[in-house]
Amino acid sequence: MDPQLPEPAPLKALIDALRRLPGVGVRSARRMAYHLLQHDPAGARLLQQAIGTALTDLRHCERCNNFSSEPVCATCSSTERDTGLLCVVETVADQHMIESSHGYHGLYYVLMGRLAPLEGVGPDQLQFRRLLERACDGKVHEVILATNFTAEGETTAHYLGELLRSRGLTVSRLARGVPAGSELEYVDAGTIAWALTERRGH
């Protein structure tokens, strides 16, 4: 149900630009544009400036590839981290989730993606060479692969596992199994099958 009313060009351009944000369709984009213009022009200015500053000032941390305003980010510079452990994640959001579990005190490497041959994302696009250099710094003794348990995440983990093992590193993968607090009746069969295969002594 697209409107028939003519929209002024600058408004249309703003709506189109907002639609490039992930998860924003034409209806949300329109609501956002109206809101910024009518009720929050100060917020609009702020967003405009924040985009500019972020694009100019942010780079990738030389060690973990996360966004950083310094050559080496605060996490990698921290002296309270176990430098012998390196956890490989697909995205910064995944890194945040692992951090919020309070179960890990090593360092990270953020791939900023996963292998997706159909989308043209291969080992070169993900700069696997940089990860290898990072992992072979002589301090890291174990690399924990924490890519997603999706087809693409698993492929990425498999490929990286081979590469890293060939360099003599210990490689591990997050455990698969029944989620904490869940009832077996409502867990999918694939998960149950994995939990059975990987059962442990009790």
Place this chain on the structure above:
Amino acid sequence: MDPQLPEPAPLKALIDALRRLPGVGVRSARRMAYHLLQHDPAGARLLQQAIGTALTDLRHCERCNNFSSEPVCATCSSTERDTGLLCVVETVADQHMIESSHGYHGLYYVLMGRLAPLEGVGPDQLQFRRLLERACDGKVHEVILATNFTAEGETTAHYLGELLRSRGLTVSRLARGVPAGSELEYVDAGTIAWALTERRGH
């Protein structure tokens, strides 16, 4: 579950700015920021420019109060519209919905809000005087109040109705009743009560 990882200042500023968009929480804002920085810096530049242009070039149409890049918008300048009918809506989105019904060929006035005394939005903030001037141009003979059927929308319609009638204008309101295509069993009692009160000869 807020992350413990330190975030570089420009990234944090971008996430905070994105959170000012309606319907965007911290998780979505973070996802948007990562997406723009990692996968769509061109889109980020585009958004930055679009905000700037929209803030600079857009104004309110002198006649209908909608966003426009000209003093009078394309809809109000159209010669194919019935200048005797004026439909008052709360937002541009509402105007789009009415337009997409293909049932109206008059002109519009967009309030850009509704009376909300608790939020400090009164007749002055909504510039009711401008609407009155517009409605009293000598051509308009009927004003259709199409504010929402919420408490605030109804209050706005009631208030505007009194004002406009006192200037000798015919005032009408969108019909209330059972939505098209719906089964009575699933319609709320308030709607049924209205549909009974406003029943018409058949």
